[in-house]
Amino acid sequence: MVTLTIDGQTVQVPEGTTILEAARQANIRIPHLCYLKEINEIAACRVCCVEVEGERAMVTACNNPVLEGMVVHTNSPRARTTRRVNVELILSQHDCRCATCVRSGNCQLQTIANDLGILDLPYQTQLPLGLRGAWTTTFPLFHDYNKCIKCMRCVQVCDKVQSLSIWDVASTGSRTTIDVSGNRVIKDSDCALCGQCITHCPVGGLRERDDTQRAFAALADPNKITVVQVAPAVRASWGESLGLKREEATMERMAATLRRLGFDYVYDTNFTADLTIMEEGSEFLHRLKSGGLVRWPMFTSCCPGWVRFLKSQYPELTNQLSTAKSPQQMFGSVAKTWLAQKLGVEPEKIFCVSIMPCVAKKAESELPTMATEHGPDVDLVLTTRELVRMIRADKLNPALLPEEPMDSPMGTHTGAAVIFGATGGVMEAALRTASFLLTGENPDPDAFRDVRTGPGLREVTYEIAGIPVRCAVVSGLGNTRKLIQRLKAGKVHYDFVEVMACPGGCAGGGGQPISVEDEELYGVRGERLYQLDREAPIRYSHENPQVQALYQEFLGAPLSERSEHLLHTDHKGWSMPNQL
Ligand code: SF4
Ligand code: SF4
Ligand code: SF4
Ligand code: FES
Structure with missing residues (x-):
């Protein structure tokens, strides 16, 4: 067992437990977005950042294991600022028109932004317009590039759970997006239309027609x-x-x-x-x-x-x-x-x-x-x-x-x-x-x-x-x-x-x-x-x-x-x- 302190609370968990899971067991909730237990643990969104005493950089709670004697602060001023900035940056690449989004009221990004009291978008919005945005709208599965926050959950679910690898990362730098793998359009792919990528998307990046x-x-x-x-x-x-x-x-x-x-x-x-x-x-x-x-x-x-x-x-x-x-x-x-x-x-x-x-x-x-x-x-x-x-x-x-x-x-x-x-x-x-x-x-x-x-x-x-x-x-x-x-x-x-x-x-x-x-x-x-x-x-x-x-x-x-x-x-x- 490993003993650590989270927000002043002594917590004992088995070795290998992540900070996020250890906090959960102590009834301390750390906001997170991309994490999906055992499926997507790649720390893509950095919303779960916490402050660990003695560490210069902020630490992602979802994929870092606890260490003996670790002292974690989930709501210190630094942790709050980092979390807020990271969510604001995600929002700057997201189509924030919630009024016309199918996931409004059931969206993890909307919930986190609201919970953090983000009432303004301080960064210039940069949507991936001009990419291969012309989705086949007759296909029963719809991908909205402008809602996608590139969390990679769909990529991993389709790959690890459904073994079909329909999704992949496309382009580079600020133009990075999630698209159909192999440079195909969706109707030419082997998508089984199981919809598991939709039900595991935290936002309105995927939906049914x-x-x-x-x-x-x-x-x-x-x-x-x-x-x-x-x-x-x-x-x-x-x-x-x-x-x-x-x-x-x-x-x-x-x-x-x-x-x-x-x-x-x-x-x-x-x-x-x-x-x-x-x-x-x-x-x-x-x-x-x-x-x-x-x-x-x-x-x-x-x-x-x-x-x-x-x-x-x-x-x-x-x-x-x-x-x-x-x-x-x-x-x-x-x-x-x-x-x-x-x-x-x-x-x-x-x-x-x-x-x-x-x-x-x-x-x-x-x-x-x-x-x-x-x-x-x-x-x-x-x-x-x-x-x-x-x-x-x-x-x-x-x-x-x-x-x-x-x-x-x-x-x-x-x-x-x-x-x-x-x-x-x-x-x-x-x-x-x-x-x-x-x-x-x-x-x-x-x-x-x-x-x-x-x-x-x-x-x-x-x-x-x-x-x-x-x-x-x-x-x-x-x-x-x-x-x-x-x-x-x-x-x-x-x-x-x-x-x-x-x-x-x-x-x-x-x-x-x-x-x-x-x-x-x-x-x-x-x-x-x-x-x-x-x-x-x-x-x-x-x-x-x-x-x-x-x-x-x-x-x-x-x-x-x-x-x-x-x-x-x-x-x-x-x-x-x-x-x-
Ligand atoms: S479509 Fe959804 S699940 Fe896939 S990367 Fe984008 S936000 Fe994540
Ligand atoms: S619907 Fe199923 S098979 Fe098609 S991309 Fe999504 S997870 Fe993969
Ligand atoms: S909902 Fe049922 S019928 Fe449809 S793909 Fe899933 S298991 Fe098959
Ligand atoms: S939830 Fe930890 S980095 Fe996204």
């Missing part, structure tokens, strides 16, 4: 029937930036809120998560029994970030993806056929909007393969953050709205569908139904709980009806790359692999609300989803009564000709990089 105005326009169009679906993981997070407790932010309040926004029909992507299990589970059993999984497993296909990753990094494995469309896309194709018939409306009038925890879903909905004779399955995708902005724009207060049920029939779902939003959830839901299909009996709903996991890899083999089923669950693309390399080297063999691009799955998705405290929230959100599963009256996808009705009235059976046409896709029908 804003589609809220298109949504408002559709809601105001009398010729459109607006149908909205809400993804599983959104229910665990949407209340965070609206001041709602997780238990208050119910789907019934969500339904009331979406109706107040003007949506004609409010449905649940969980309905088609259950449908996905029927299709993907049947496909898996077919591949397993026909010997199609001897060398390579079947991979889940519901995460478009993962599909983009596979197609750009390992295109030779594309056939191993389940052909099932994602629940989002299945929803659209069912809404424009079966639902249109039931409602007695022209399919072309239906405008299908998705609320997703995800940026990649925007790109997925625009693929040429995600359409039928009635047009695109899904017309518009909004992230959870965009939904929150729309709620704010209309000055709605969901806490004051009554709880209302979702519309029928596509609002009906099971607990198995809810857990799609957490890593391991798709696998667990699929195993519940696969077990039923193989044995004719429902397993204990928690029989496959071992596949639940945080980020990283989980491997479990289950014996179902005498058949060993080798399963793996992985989230985060860096972890996924390691798994595929082990598969390729023949070190591991699986039958069924669930992959989610975002660490922790969609609960930690790139379209989810951003924590200004840099908390990783996939854990608590995932817990909420598992709680909803436990409380659900039905916990098996094959028991969803409206999914059963859909098969009886319209599709026939899983993998029927109509199911194949509407619910499955050709992953080879488009290529990466994807020209959006």
